[in-house]
Amino acid sequence: MMNSTLDNMLPMLKQQAKNQFLGENDNEKFDAFVEVVSEEAKLMSKKLLKEEMLPLYDKHFTHQEIKDLIWFYESPTGKKSLKKAPNLPKKLWVR
Secondary structure: HHHHHHHHHHHHHHHHHHHHHHHHHHHHHHHHHHHHHHHHHHHHHHHHHHHHHHHHHHHHHHHHHHHHHHHHHHHHHHEEEEHHHHHHHHHHHOO
16 A cells, blocks of 8 residues: 555656756656655565564454455455555545
8 A cells, every 4th residue: 555655646746846846858867766766665665564564463453353454455345445545645635
């Protein structure tokens, strides 16, 4: 979900930055920079998941509850919630 959120936000942030800070000749360098930053953010999110989130889930959920959550997120409704969730915060700002 974190990676999906980053992937959904990136084009908007990229366009805003290009409009504000870049000239015509800077696009290629900027695109390369954004790619590096995006990959670093994804690595950081994986680290956060392993070092922070997993211990929290382990502390607050039983093994069966984790299996139930996995079942839910693999169901059609769970898949839809994962797909829609990253875009929901945008809807708060754009009405």
